[in-house]
Amino acid sequence: MTNDLKTEEPKNESFRDRIATVDAKGKRNWVFAHKPKGRFYNIRTIVSLGFFILFFAMPFIKVNGRPFFLFNVPEAKFIIFGKVFWPQDFFIFGLTMVTFIIFIVLFTAAFGRLFCGWVCPQTVFMEMLFRKVEFLIEGDGPKQKMLRNSGWTGEKIRKKLTKHLVFFLLSFIIANFFLAYIIGIDELKKIITEPVSQHFVGFMAILLFSAIFYGVYAHFREQACTVVCPYGRLQSVLLDRNSMIVAYDYKRGEPRGKYKKDQPAELALGDCIDCHQCVKVCPTGIDIRNGTQMECVGCTACIDACDKMMDAVGRPRGLVRYASETGIAEGAKLRYTTRMKLYIVLLIVLTALLTVLLLTRKDVGGTIVRAGGMLFQERGADSISNLYTIKLTNKTMKDINLTLKLEDAPGRIIEAAGENILVKKEDQGKGSFFIVLPRNYISKRKLSLRVGLYEGDKKITTIKTNFMGPFSLH
Numbered sequence: 001m002t003n004d005l006k007t008e009e010p011k012n013e014s015f016r017d018r019i020a021t022v023d024a025k026g027k028r029n030w031v032f033a034h035k036p037k038g039r040f041y042n043i044r045t046i047v048s049l050g051f052f053i054l055f056f057a058m059p060f061i062k063v064n065g066r067p068f069f070l071f072n073v074p075e076a077k078f079i080i081f082g083k084v085f086w087p088q089d090f091f092i093f094g095l096t097m098v099t100f101i102i103f104i105v106l107f108t109a110a111f112g113r114l115f116c117g118w119v120c121p122q123t124v125f126m127e128m129l130f131r132k133v134e135f136l137i138e139g140d141g142p143k144q145k146m147l148r149n150s151g152w153t154g155e156k157i158r159k160k161l162t163k164h165l166v167f168f169l170l171s172f173i174i175a176n177f178f179l180a181y182i183i184g185i186d187e188l189k190k191i192i193t194e195p196v197s198q199h200f201v202g203f204m205a206i207l208l209f210s211a212i213f214y215g216v217y218a219h220f221r222e223q224a225c226t227v228v229c230p231y232g233r234l235q236s237v238l239l240d241r242n243s244m245i246v247a248y249d250y251k252r253g254e255p256r257g258k259y260k261k262d263q264p265a266e267l268a269l270g271d272c273i274d275c276h277q278c279v280k281v282c283p284t285g286i287d288i289r290n291g292t293q294m295e296c297v298g299c300t301a302c303i304d305a306c307d308k309m310m311d312a313v314g315r316p317r318g319l320v321r322y323a324s325e326t327g328i329a330e331g332a333k334l335r336y337t338t339r340m341k342l343y344i345v346l347l348i349v350l351t352a353l354l355t356v357l358l359l360t361r362k363d364v365g366g367t368i369v370r371a372g373g374m375l376f377q378e379r380g381a382d383s384i385s386n387l388y389t390i391k392l393t394n395k396t397m398k399d400i401n402l403t404l405k406l407e408d409a410p411g412r413i414i415e416a417a418g419e420n421i422l423v424k425k426e427d428q429g430k431g432s433f434f435i436v437l438p439r440n441y442i443s444k445r446k447l448s449l450r451v452g453l454y455e456g457d458k459k460i461t462t463i464k465t466n467f468m469g470p471f472s473l474h
Contacts, residue, residue, distance in 0.1 A: 019226045020285040020295050030148070031222060031285040032141040033131070034277075038304025047118055048128035055121075059180035059188075065397050066426075067184050074182075077426075083358060084395040084426055092357055099350045104231075106343040108238040112245040116231065117298030122216075122224050125174070127283055127299060130167060130217040137163045141280065167218045168210065175209035222284045225297055232294045239292065241325040242337060246298050248278075248289040248320050249328050259313050271315050278302035278320055288320055364400065364423075366392040368451060368465040371432070376468050385414075385436040386467050392430065392453075394423040400455050404433060407450045407462065411437040435467060442469040 021029045061068040063082025070079035078085040078093075085092065107115065116123055138144045138159050147156055180188045183202065191202040216224055225232060239245065253272035272289065279287045281302060284295040288302045306320040323334050371387040379385050394400055401420040404413045415421070415433040423429035435449065447467040453460040 020293075021222060021226060028223075029285060031283060032145040032148075033283045033285075033301075034141040034280040034305075035135050036281045036299075036301040036304050038307055040300035040304050044118060044300065045128060048124045051119060051121075051124050052129070056177055059177060059185040069181060070184055071181055072183060081358065083361065083363075086393050086395070086428070089361065092361065095357065096354060099354050102350060103347055105238060106347055108235070109240065109243055110340045110343040112239060112243045113231070113235070113296065113298035114244070116225070117246075117300060120297070122229070123297055123299060126217055126221060126224075129170065131283070133166055133170070134163060137166070164218060168214050171213035171217065172206070172210040174213050175206050178209055178213075179206055222295075226284055226295045232297070235292070235294060241329075242339060244322055244324055244334060245292055246288060246296060246300060246303060246320065247292070247323040247325065247328055248272075249318065249323065250289070251328060251331055253289070253319050271310070271319050273309065273313060275309050277305040277309050281305045292325070362461050363395045364393070364402070364453065364455075364460045365395075366390055366453065366461075366463055368463050370466065370468065376470065377434075379436055382439050383411075383436050384439055384442060384469060385434045388433055388435060388465065390421070390431050390433065390463075391428065392421060392423045393428050394425060397425050399424050402460065403454045403456075405452045405454055406435060407452045409437065409449055410441055411435060413451070435465075437467060442467070445469055 018024065021031060023029055058068055066082050066084065067079050068082055070077070072078065076087050134144065138147055147159065150156055176188060176192075179191075179202070187202070191199040191206070196203050253270045255268075255270050256272040256274040257269035259273035259275075276287075278289065279285075279302075281304070282288070283299060283301065284297060286293050286295045288296065300322075303320050303322075307317040310317050310319055321334075326332075327334055368388050368390045371389055374387055377385045377387070390404070392402065399422065401422050403420055404415065406413050413433050413435055415431060421429055421431040435451075437447075445468070447469060449465055449467050451463050451465060453463065
């Protein structure tokens with residue numbers, strides 16, 4: 001038997017004690033990934049193009065005069081699909097977060113890290129924009145490594161300077177659009193066109209975000225996925241043996257051996273020719289043949305590299321492919337299992353429920369509370385009143401004048417500041433008023449009432465509150 005044949009040995013799991021991009025001494029192992037080529041890479045390029053179009057176009061899209069998406073954290077104002085959300089809508093955000101967490105759990109359990117490899121902003125920007133720019137300026141992985149290890153010649157200075165200037169320019173552009181999702185494209189235009197002195201905080205925010213993005217994509221790179229992002233570390237509890245992952249078919253590939261055209265069949269080698277192409281193209285520096293690993297982002301670069309080598313040696317594709325651990329062990333193709341179907345149904349139901357809540361949410365709402373520290377007041381011999389404070393939120397694009405009317409109860413409302421309460425567009429307002437009820441209508445200490453909000457003769461919504469009466473009614 002020749003030395004080319006790798007016999008079965010106890011599997012060394014020491015690689016799981018540390019991430020692939022950090023050595024045993026804690027020193028960074030820089031990844032010089034080779035440029036991927038293949039069908040999956042081509043599809044990912046198309047998908048990333050769609051992602052870039054959405055990312056750079058959405059700040060300009062408006063619905064009824066509002067941004068399509070806005071996450072104004074400083075003002076606690078959020079716009080989703082053109083609808084405004086305020087702190088009063090916290091329950092919807094709470095439900096959204098619960099839905100998102102369940103979505104992640106179910107989606108990952110069924111489809112692994114499909115999101116990470118295909119549409120995660122970190123992966124898309126790093127692999128489909130900055131990495132491509134790096135390939136264009138410095139060349140493929142081996143050329144980048146040679147350039148890094150070479151002395152500081154004129155060519156090296158030119159390439160490094162060009163690359164980092166382009167990287168910072170791209171980071172600056174991304175930072176501007178990222179800020180547009182926070183303050184809106186109109187405010188961003190003011191920062192760009194008006195004197196810096198008028199928008200110093202905004203200008204500094206752009207520079208800060210630019211520096212962060214530049215630091216991530218020029219230096220931190222894959223460490224954002226392997227060190228910072230918690231999603232990869234959650235794989236151990238989210239994945240099971242039936243989850244779809246990028247996997248190496250060890251049943252077919254082992255034992256490994258170098259390929260020779262006239263190699264005798266009796267050596268009984270597996271299909272893996274130990275060319276390490278799957279390792280060379282990996283952006284996180286792992287060997288997919290070691291099995292599922294935290295660092296794998298499911299980018300499919302190893303699938304394309306392996307398929308290319310299988311074509312070259314005349315062996316079937318799919319040695320590295322989308323599969324499940326059960327499918328690899330049993331030699332079966334990836335199946336659309338009942339579990340996957342059930343998870344998809346649950347995801348659709350959760351998404352539909354959240355969508356209904358978002359679409360049916362009222363544009364005008366409010367809360368009514370009794371004035372603190374005050375009991376009821378007697379009004380003459382036959383009436384009792386309570387003082388209330390109302391806080392209103394106007395999520396529409398117009399100013400509205402609201403009138404309060406007592407519903408399903410005899411009595412009247414006396415507003416302290418006049419007949420109407422003015423609430424400006426996309427703003428909040430408040431007012432005070434008395435509810436006056438006949439004494440003979442109050443049958444218990446605490447009475448539930450309903451107050452209608454009207455714009456002219458049009459009823460907007462109804463708010464519930466409580467009326468406090470005397471301890472003794474007789």
